[in-house]
Amino acid sequence: MTPSPISTASAPQQRPRSLDQCRKGETLRITELLSQPAFGAQDEQVTLRLKELGFLPGVSMTVLGYGFLGRDPLAVKIAGTKFALRRSEASKVAVATEDQP
Amino acid sequence: MSVQALRFALVGNPNCGKTSIFNRLTGARAKVANYPGVTVERRTGPVSGTASPAQLIDLPGTYSLHVSSLDEKVARDIILGQMAGEAPPDVLIAVVDATNLRLGLRLVLELKKLGRPMILALNQADAATHRGIKIDTDGLAAAIGVPVVETVAIKRHGLNALCDAMDQITAQQQNTQANVISDADASRQESVESLYQHIEQLTAAYVTAPPDTITWQDKLDRFVMHPVAGLITLFVVLLLIFQAVFAWAAPIMDLIDGSFGALSEWVAATLPDGILKDFLADGLIAGVGGVLVFLPQIIILFFFILLLEDSGYLTRAAFLLDRPMRGVGLSGRSFIPLLSSFACAIPGIMATRTVPDPRERIIAIMVAPLMTCSARLPVYTLIIAAFIPSQKVWGIFNLQGLTLFVLYMAGIVSAALMAWLMRLRRTREEFPLLLELPAYRWPSAYHLLLGLRERTWVFLRRVGTIILALSIVLWALSSFPGPPAGAVGPAIEYSLAGQLGRFMQPIFEPMGFTWQMCIALIPAMAAREVAVSALATVYAVGGDTFEQALGQTLGQSWGLPTALAYLAWFVYAPQCLATIAVVRRETNSRSATAFFTIYLFALAYFFAVATYQIATAVLS
Incomplete structure (x- = not known):
């Protein structure tokens, strides 16, 4: 499965980050979905499920907070829906800082 | 047409x-x-x-x-x-x-x-x-x-x-x-x-749609999902639930208990002496009443689980507990099945089907019965009331309540340990959590009532069928054959139940169980709470002590180490055929079911023997 980076050209030029490296309260735009070897053979399934739940390139989301050990899992709000993700899932989501209007 | x-x-x-x-x-x-x-x-x-x-x-x-x-x-x-x-x-x-x-x-x-x-x-x-x-x-x-x-x-x-x-x-x-x-x-x-x-x-x-704004929901989540405040909230919520289960249920339980006691006395006073009177008072009323009395506790526990589930709070709890639970090979998703297991392991094990990771699901099934289900409460409360003095510890805690807390903790700690051990022999491949946190919602009373009605009905059906039948069978076993003419000991010693109990007793000797206790273990395989009515039947029939509360009888005939060992046995033993049957269906594996049954019996045996031996050594 090849992640389809939409409009990376127009996204703000920044060091690429993944969701697990972001801070609470940040609003971010998804640039692409990466592979994560920790999921092994399941990785494509996880990518698919993330997409199905709305984690698609171009969509923006806000980091709501973290669990209490090792900042894991983290909670995000995406298109009005809240999800809990572990750091390993979050590391599959490459993001760029959203331009503040 | x-x-x-x-x-x-x-x-x-x-x-x-x-x-x-x-x-x-x-x-x-x-x-x-x-x-x-x-x-x-x-x-x-x-x-x-x-x-x-x-x-x-x-x-x-x-x-x-x-x-x-x-x-x-x-x-x-x-x-x-x-x-x-x-x-x-x-x-x-x-x-x-x-x-x-x-x-x-x-x-x-x-x-x-x-x-x-x-x-x-x-x-x-x-x-x-x-x-x-x-x-x-x-x-x-x-x-x-x-x-x-x-x-x-x-x-x-x-x-x-x-x-x-x-x-x-x-x-x-x-x-x-x-x-x-x-x-x-x-x-x-x-x-x-x-x-x-x-x-x-x-x-x-x-x-x-209007632009997304910060709502009261988001503010609530900031607090409820906060790493520190959220965990404290969760702890307080769980504490309140368990407090409610015991405190609120007490008056209704006393009422049910009193009614059955009065009914039994009335039967004893009204009917002529004979087999019918014995059967009604000692077998039927004592057996069914002893179990029905726990209905209020079960309803209250299920009420809170349904309430937390419908309001959307349980997924927040799963979020908070995901990381700690991962330490033992589970995830936040197993929290809900395991919490349900405090009411009954059967819906708990069935709820593991929402766990996507098949390995985690098996582990959750294996440890679910270690969560203290409501059927164990009758046994715990009976023995605690009989053996543990109701005195204050450190000014605020009641020793009886504390004992109960220790029993619950023993189950939870053992479950964590067992889950951790079972994870060791499995390959480590990550599985995603990806949990939706639904919007908070005011639970609907109609929905709650239907849910409670369903659970109550399941329990009552058990009382009316399995427990009623077992009460009758047990009464018959412990009444026939009657003692020979001129016998001096209690009548039950000569009955079939007495013989069976004595046959089993050597196996349970190292943990100090009497043959009456062994008898009670047999019908408890159908449902743990039946152990209480079985003990009631065995002791009411065995001695001339029907006027006395069952607890007092036990207090006189068991030593403290024996009572503690009996509690330890009930923490671990897979004393419920229905649970084993559900594990068989859920895992669809004979070897997994056999493992489940054997490891829990082995744990029960080990801890009951250890408890008895240690308590005996300490007390002597």
């Missing part, structure tokens, strides 16, 4: 309010059973409110036909008509949370491709209106090509539009036969990206 009821299947994301719609449409006439092979609850019922006869099936919540858990697989198999023994549904009712349209519409568009007749129900339409979300249902219906109705499942007349739509579709579908859809036909043609593009077009054209 055939009046064969059309079969409607409710499909939708978890938390979209599907089950509320189901409850509202079928009222109290729903049947809960299991699908053959898998213990996923099959909820069906005739619909009231439609002009034409209709049969409704409630499917497990699912995000996608591309399944990632057993629950989702069942939903998919039924939608496609591939479930063995289950006819394909004639019509799908796709339920979408109107406040969370995008996620729901994705599944709807996927379902639409299957070609089954479908109705789209936009549930929680009132909440959407309240938030300022306006949906052009006619436009949406024309664009997707299915009837679209707004529903408010928590209101009495909130489903009228859905019933009308069901009647209309029934008229069109009268002489068609639903077909089975093959995997090839169901396989996805369209990419997720283009589906979402389609959804963006639909929402842009037919939905107006």
Whole structure:
């Protein structure tokens, strides 16, 4: 499965980050979905499920907070829906800082 | 004109309010059973409110036909008509949370491709209106090509539009036969990206929503999901629940207990001496009453679990506990099944089907019975009341309450340890959590009452069947054959039960069990709480002590080490055939079931012996 980076050209030029490296309260735009070897053979399934739940390139989301050990899992709000993700899932989501209007 | 009821299947994301719609449409006439092979609850019922006869099936919540858990697989198999023994549904009712349209519409568009007749129900339409979300249902219906109705499942007349739509579709579908859809036909043609593009077009054209603002929900989440404040809140909530289970239930339990006591005395005073009087007073009334008394506790515990589940709080708890639970090889998703196991391991084990990781699911099943289920409470409270003095410890704690707390903790700590050990022999491959945190919702009283009624009914049916039958069998075992003429010992020593207990007793010698205790273990295999009525029967029949409370009798005939060992045995022993049967069905593996049974008995034996030996050494 090849992640389809939409409009990376127009996204703000920044060091690429993944969701697990972001801070609470940040609003971010998804640039692409990466592979994560920790999921092994399941990785494509996880990518698919993330997409199905709305984690698609171009969509923006806000980091709501973290669990209490090792900042894991983290909670995000995406298109009005809240999800809990572990750091390993979050590391599959490459993001760029959203331009503040 | 055939009046064969059309079969409607409710499909939708978890938390979209599907089950509320189901409850509202079928009222109290729903049947809960299991699908053959898998213990996923099959909820069906005739619909009231439609002009034409209709049969409704409630499917497990699912995000996608591309399944990632057993629950989702069942939903998919039924939608496609591939479930063995289950006819394909004639019509799908796709339920979408109107406040969370995008996620729901994705599944709807996927379902639409299957070609089954479908109705789209936009549930929680009132909440959407309240938030300022306006949906052009006619436009949406024309664009997707299915009837679209707004529903408010928590209101009495909130489903009228859905019933009308069901009647209309029934008229069109009268002489068609639903077909089975093959995997090839169901396989996805369209990419997720283009589906979402389609959804963006639909929402842009037919939905107006105000910009996303910070709501009270978000403020509540900031507190509830806070790493420190949230965990303290969770701890307080759990503490309050357990406090309520014991404190609130007490007056009602006393009332039930008193009524059965009075009834038994009345029978004893009214009937002439003889076998009938013995049977009614010692066998029947003592046996059934001893178990029925725990109904209030079970209702209160289930009430809180249903309340937390419906309000959306349990998923926050799963979020908070995911990391700590991962330390022992589980995840936040196992929290809900394990919490349910405090009421009863059977719904708990069945709830593990929502755990997507098959390895985690097996571990959760294996440790679920270590959570202290409500059936153990009767045994615990009886023995604690008889042996542990009700005195204050450190000024605030009651020693009896503290003992109970230790028993609960023993179960939890053992479960953590066992889960950790079982994880060691498995490969470590990550599995995603990906948990939706649904919006908080005020639980509906109607929904809660139906849920409680279902659980109460299950318990009462057990009392009326298994427990009643066992009380009778046990009374007979301990009454026949009667003592020979001129015998000096208690009559039960000469009975079949006495012989059986004595036969078993050497095995349980190292933990100090008497033969009466061994007898009580046999019927407790049907249900743990029967141990109490069994002890009541054995001791009431055995000695001339019917006037005395059972606790006092036990206090006189057992030593403290024996009592503690009996408690330890009940913490671990898989004393419930129904649980073993559910494990067999859920794991679909004989070796897993055998492992489950043997390891729990081994733990029970080990800890009972250890408790007895240590307590004896300390006390002497």
